[in-house]
Amino acid sequence: MNHFKTLLISSALLVGLPGATLAGDSASTAKILIEKAQESTLGWDIVESLTTEVGPRLAGSDAEARARDWAVKKLNALGFANVHVEPFEMEGWQRGSISVMVGDPYPQRLVATALGRSIGTPVGGITAPVVRFETLQDLRDAKIGSLKGKIAFVDSKMTRTQRGSGYGQAVQKRSAGASIAAERGALALLIRSAGTDYQRNGHTGGLRYDDEQPRIPAAALSNNDADQLGRLLVLKADVPLSFSMSSKRIGTVTSGNVIADIVGSEYPDEIVLLGAHLDSWDEGTGAIDDGTGVAIVTAAATLVARHAKPKRTIRVVLFGAEEPGLIGAKAYVAKHKDDLDKIIMVSESDFGSGRIWRMDTGIAKEDEAKADDIQRVLAPLGVLPGARTASGGSDVSALSAAGTPAITMGQNGWKYFDLHHTPNDTLDKVDPDDLAQNIAVYAAFALMVANTEGGFHPPAEPASEE
Numbered sequence: 001m002n003h004f005k006t007l008l009i010s011s012a013l014l015v016g017l018p019g020a021t022l023a024g025d026s027a028s029t030a031k032i033l034i035e036k037a038q039e040s041t042l043g044w045d046i047v048e049s050l051t052t053e054v055g056p057r058l059a060g061s062d063a064e065a066r067a068r069d070w071a072v073k074k075l076n077a078l079g080f081a082n083v084h085v086e087p088f089e090m091e092g093w094q095r096g097s098i099s100v101m102v103g104d105p106y107p108q109r110l111v112a113t114a115l116g117r118s119i120g121t122p123v124g125g126i127t128a129p130v131v132r133f134e135t136l137q138d139l140r141d142a143k144i145g146s147l148k149g150k151i152a153f154v155d156s157k158m159t160r161t162q163r164g165s166g167y168g169q170a171v172q173k174r175s176a177g178a179s180i181a182a183e184r185g186a187l188a189l190l191i192r193s194a195g196t197d198y199q200r201n202g203h204t205g206g207l208r209y210d211d212e213q214p215r216i217p218a219a220a221l222s223n224n225d226a227d228q229l230g231r232l233l234v235l236k237a238d239v240p241l242s243f244s245m246s247s248k249r250i251g252t253v254t255s256g257n258v259i260a261d262i263v264g265s266e267y268p269d270e271i272v273l274l275g276a277h278l279d280s281w282d283e284g285t286g287a288i289d290d291g292t293g294v295a296i297v298t299a300a301a302t303l304v305a306r307h308a309k310p311k312r313t314i315r316v317v318l319f320g321a322e323e324p325g326l327i328g329a330k331a332y333v334a335k336h337k338d339d340l341d342k343i344i345m346v347s348e349s350d351f352g353s354g355r356i357w358r359m360d361t362g363i364a365k366e367d368e369a370k371a372d373d374i375q376r377v378l379a380p381l382g383v384l385p386g387a388r389t390a391s392g393g394s395d396v397s398a399l400s401a402a403g404t405p406a407i408t409m410g411q412n413g414w415k416y417f418d419l420h421h422t423p424n425d426t427l428d429k430v431d432p433d434d435l436a437q438n439i440a441v442y443a444a445f446a447l448m449v450a451n452t453e454g455g456f457h458p459p460a461e462p463a464s465e466e
């Protein structure tokens with residue numbers, strides 16, 4: 001018996017399993033993909049290449065433009081079709097330098113980092129007493145005008161969880177705190193970092209100014225230094241702080257989304273969209289946020305093309321300018337608003353490379369059994385069935401909010417917020433085996449969705465994740 005015949009017989013056996021359907025056939029191929037993905041180093045090679053050759057890639061910067069060039073070259077080399085950039089404009093920002101000094105009688109420097117998009121202090125800085133608030137709500141409860149001539153300090157701690165669910169609360173002081181403090185008369189805002197580590201790093205991240213309020217500068221203290229400032233304020237309630245920061249907004253700059261397809265063999269117009277974001281904050285090299293996401297979706301789609309024949313198109317979108325507020329995602333929705341109904345699934349990898357342990361679905365009720373079939377194939381990788389509500393992840397939540405079906409692959413994020421938006425977000429934090437598990441899940445998932453009979457439909461109500 002020659003090899004060719006063996007292959008024919010074994011694939012006939014696979015197709016001929018009791019109860020086997022079209023889905024059963026793609027499930028068998030998905031199992032082969034899972035093995036191939038776990039043997040492959042492609043994902044590691046991609047994240048190593050991006051974080052080494054481009055490094056940090058702040059939204060709208062020259063570095064982010066180099067990342068787009070890198071992506072176009074990489075996606076073409078991997079055999080993707082229709083590789084192109086869809087540019088858009090945004091407001092640029094530069095970090096500048098920062099200094100936070102405690103005054104007499106306890107003079108010392110505190111470690112802090114500018115919040116993304118913050119304005120700087122006036123030249124010469126701000127010297128003022130600090131008013132500490134235990135929570136953002138306490139700051140909200142302060143009277144209008146009560147912080148005149150003061151620096152507000154919001155000191156709430158972030159809770160560590162496997163799902164990262166402490167972030168939703170912690171991030172509010174970062175995004176909304178500056179305008180709430182400004183409304184009460186504050187000169188500047190300091191926050192305890194939205195992060196869980198004690199590595200003495202500030203965690204950066206975007207803020208949002210309310211147009212109704214004056215803009216004030218805002219920065220994040222490391223957890224260690226927030227503790228320290230708390231103790232100093234107990235010793236001397238009106239201890240002065242000197243805060244100087246040269247961050248600035250730099251007018252209109254260009255960013256862009258990079259798009260690439262594995263064209264489907266039967267329904268090329270129907271799209272399974274896998275997302276990640278190409279930009280990063282500028283302090284680390286953006287390995288876990290979101291270099292690993294770029295690697296996971298790119299490697300997964302590549303492996304599908306190498307080892308299977310997807311019936312629908314698998315589209316990889318590497319979004320630009322996620323960090324300053326999903327700017328690339330919104331540009332994608334605006335540009336493709338007339339054919340969003342061609343997208344039968346969205347899913348984004350943007351939570352590091354911890355192992356995927358649950359699958360949440362945001363799809364029509366009548367499609368849930370098909371998703372359950374997919375989850376069962378992924379179960380040997382440790383993937384549990386999750387909630388019946390999902391946005392698909394950061395950027396693609398803009399798509400699911402506009403009415404596309406979504407599945408979120410929930411990763412183990414226990415350690416994610418130790419590193420997120422810090423100088424410590426570097427390649428050495430990526431575990432190659434965990435990364436390969438993610439790629440195995442996404443490759444098998446993408447193929448099975450692409451080949452599922454009848455496809456997937458959006459839920460009755462677009463859902464948002466917790």
Ligand SMILES: [Zn+2]
Pocket residue numbers: 277289290322350351394
């Ligand atoms: Zn991210």
